[in-house]
Amino acid sequence: MDKILRVNMSDLSTKIEAVPTAWAGLGGRGLTSTIVAAEVPATCHALGANNKLVFAPGLLSGTAAANSGRLSAGAKSPLTGTIKESNAGGTAAQMLAKLGVKALIIEGLPTEDKWYSLHVSKDGVTVQEETELIGKRNFAVVEAVEARLGKKTGLLTIGPVGELKMTAANISVKDPDSKLRSHGRGGLGAVMGSKKIKFISIDDQGAQGVKVADPEKFKVAARTFAKALLDHPVSGEGLPTYGTNVLVNILNEAGGLPTQNFKVGQFAGADKISGETMNETITARGGKVRHGCHAGCIIQCSQVYNDKDGKYVTSGFEYETIWGLGADCCIDNLDDIALADSIMDDIGIDSIETAVMFGVAMEAGILPWGDSKEMLRILNEEIGNGTPLGRIMGGGAGSLGKAYGVTRIPVVKNQGIPAYDPRSVKGIGITYATSTMGADHTAGYTIATNILNVGGYVNPLNKDGQVELSRNLQIATAAVDSTGMCIFIAFPALDIPECLPALIDMINARFGIDLTGDDVTNLGKHILKVEHQFNIEAGFTNIDDRLPEFFSTETVAPHNAIWDFSGAEIDEFWNF
Amino acid sequence: MLITVKLFATFRNGRFKVAGQALPPGTDCRTIVLSLGLTEEEIGVVMVNGRHAALDYVLQESDTLSLFPLVGGG
Structure with a gap:
């Protein structure tokens, strides 16, 4: 039981x-x-x-x-x-x-x-x-x-x-x-x-194990599901080869790679920190290009990154970390970013919040743009040892920006905005604004459809269709997050018709129930509403569902894009 | 006319990262894709000057064409 x-x-x-x-x-x-x-x-x-x-x-x-x-x-x-x-x-x-x-x-x-x-x-x-x-x-x-x-x-x-x-x-x-x-x-x-x-x-010795109500049905569905994951170019080839860091170059080309604390949308050193360069570096140093974060992962987007001498530095080296400590801090030294990733694992701090924080710290003048050695020292000595400055920095981008009087602080609900500029990729801006979690790209990953041509295409530079896109993805994600599935199953699920039914069949076979696609959508809606209600009771209103002011007053190169959604347009998100 | 072609991810294998190309006016993206030995099915994203474009987009003087296979992350 x-x-x-x-x-x-x-x-x-x-x-x-x-x-x-x-x-x-x-x-x-x-x-x-x-x-x-x-x-x-x-x-x-x-x-x-x-x-x-x-x-x-x-x-x-x-x-x-x-x-x-x-x-x-x-x-x-x-x-x-x-x-x-x-x-x-x-x-x-x-x-x-x-x-x-x-x-x-x-x-x-x-x-x-x-x-x-x-x-x-x-x-x-x-x-x-x-x-x-x-x-x-x-x-x-x-x-x-x-x-x-x-x-x-x-x-x-x-x-x-x-x-x-x-x-x-x-x-x-x-x-x-x-x-x-x-x-x-x-x-x-x-x-x-x-x-x-x-x-x-x-300790799972002597564990009862997981009982599957209909093992035959489960086996068939699991096979179909795994095939979809391996057949899709993103989960079957792109992610295993380049990891999530394949995104550096494509966001840079699209002008959506936030650089110098969200000042511009392209980084001159992008290729040096890109997935393509990382793949070459890992291969040359005898690391592993493919690696799973748990048994049974067949996407294998993780990797083992070694230093020049072939010694292990880090794994689970993600695009958002590399973007944040790289482009957003104007650092093009991938080895130093890898060291920072390892220190962040060791001292136990969120690599996205900390990366966004360092962009704000550089804007505040605490360390120069591009100074990766000082960044490593701060991680180890200030944050890792809990000095007074380290504690302010360990409070995230909002905490540090406030302490230093910075006006350009990229946060929503005090959580750092990751890796995709909301002015030039507008769908993700709706997700940042409305997510019950604060700025969170995974809550409704519109990059798939805005940039990557997965699940169709919605022009990232245009307001049309973004609220609906973000809403549909946030609902689906809330449901997927309940299954224990990795979010990257969304890529095949958006494009391969057999994928999502196979996932639902596995749940049905596991529990001996009869969920439909609509039931799963309703579960996603229900979860979002439960979370939203909690936030309302905690004192949050629609005014908290907004991006920081500077996104509406500063354009971002190269497309001179600006955040131009009205409050009423954003609030439409919750109309479901 | 002169344009710049940029290739990414697996498209670079056996090809190049960036190359300038002199082309007759009226050349579309598809023509370049095929000239590189790529097929339409392999193409994930086509961008011209950082904006998504269709394969039949006709290139203009000094355009930058970026070609990606279907990739993703997050």
């Missing part, structure tokens, strides 16, 4: 609960957002006793379905003040699903000034005091926990940034190679730090 594990940090008690009927058909984001909306007062302090941190594997996690190993984490965000869902790969989702853990809910705050760890196993969850690893960075935590509990142990951990409750802190998830994937956005690492939990270990 599936169960809910509940930990109360106020009295260090734990409980195993039955899954309420209303939650039975939910997983991933659908479940974490439902639990947060039901149990967390929207007006609470995100780092206080009334916030809860919730983890849930997706509906298909733990099955043989390709790319189904994503874990959802939810809470009220200390960065945005909104509801927050952030999902990540790694091994934890599949382990939790096999243990029958529908969700892990962590509530309360410890009364004593002590740190703890949690351990999840077939017997439930336990709380232990932790002393040895406090203050330690993430890779040291991985090594120590593996030495204590064994190599196969699953792990969720926070670094010093999370311990110090900086609002850009992430939660790291161990991947199959003992490296890290991240619940990056929204400062959920600070919520874990507020509850004084350094790490959560998972």
Whole structure:
């Protein structure tokens, strides 16, 4: 039987609960957002006793379905003040699903000034005091926990940034190679730090496993689904070869690559940090071009990036990180960006928020444009050690910009705007403005249709059709985020007719139910409305669904594009 | 007329990154695609001067044509 594990940090008690009927058909984001909306007062302090941190594997996690190993984490965000869902790969989702853990809910705050760890196993969850690893960075935590509990142990951990409750802190998830994937956005690492939990270990020995109601039907659907993923040029060839970083050149050509803190839309050094260059560099240095963040991933968009001497530097080296520390900071040294990526994993900070923050820091004059060595020093010594400047920077782009009187701060609901200029790619601007998460490209990835010709084409420089495009994608994404599927299954799902029905067939076969395409769309709508309602109760209004002023007053080269949506046009988004 | 052709991702294999080409007036994007040994089916995105264009777009003096296979990320 599936169960809910509940930990109360106020009295260090734990409980195993039955899954309420209303939650039975939910997983991933659908479940974490439902639990947060039901149990967390929207007006609470995100780092206080009334916030809860919730983890849930997706509906298909733990099955043989390709790319189904994503874990959802939810809470009220200390960065945005909104509801927050952030999902990540790694091994934890599949382990939790096999243990029958529908969700892990962590509530309360410890009364004593002590740190703890949690351990999840077939017997439930336990709380232990932790002393040895406090203050330690993430890779040291991985090594120590593996030495204590064994190599196969699953792990969720926070670094010093999370311990110090900086609002850009992430939660790291161990991947199959003992490296890290991240619940990056929204400062959920600070919520874990507020509850004084350094790490959560998972042991799936003796797990019940995932029961599939109709194994034959599941097998057929899983095969069709996997074929669609491998047949589509994006998921079958582009992502495995170049990773997400293939986007640098195409956004640069389209004039949508934010450069020098969103001053212009093209970067002279783009080719040096592009996916094509990265692919050549990795190959020449004996790294790996393909790499999966969880077992069962057949897209393999990750990679292993080595230094000049062939020594491992980082993996999961993403376009948004490379764009942000690269073009947005005018840095064209990919090796230094790779080092920064590794430090951010180690200290436990969101690589998107931090990249956007560095663009603002350079605009503020804290370090010169393009100074990658000083950026590395700041990451290691200021943010990593929690100096006063480091803590302001660890609060993200909004925190630093405010402290230094910067007027051009690219955030929505205080979350940094990633990688795509909303003036020259207008659909994504609607997603940034309206997402319940604050500026989040993954919430409704209109780049697919605005730039990449996937799922049709909507002119990125024109207002027509953008609200509808963003709405449809946000609804679909909320549903996909509930399945445990990687977001990149959207590329084949938008273009290959058999893909989405096969996904629905897998869910039906897994649970012995009979969902239709409409049911799935309605689930997506329902999740968005639950999240939106939470934000309204937290005090957000339609005025918060707006981009920063400078996007409407400064044009962006080369197309001299401007953000020209009226408030009323943006508000149409919620008309469903 | 002179135009610039830029190739990306797998299109660079055995070809080039950037090249100037002298072409007769009236040449469209499709003609260049075929002259490079690419097929229409392989083409994901065509941009002329940073704007999406159709394959039958007729190129003008000093245009930049960028050709991509279907790629994605995010």
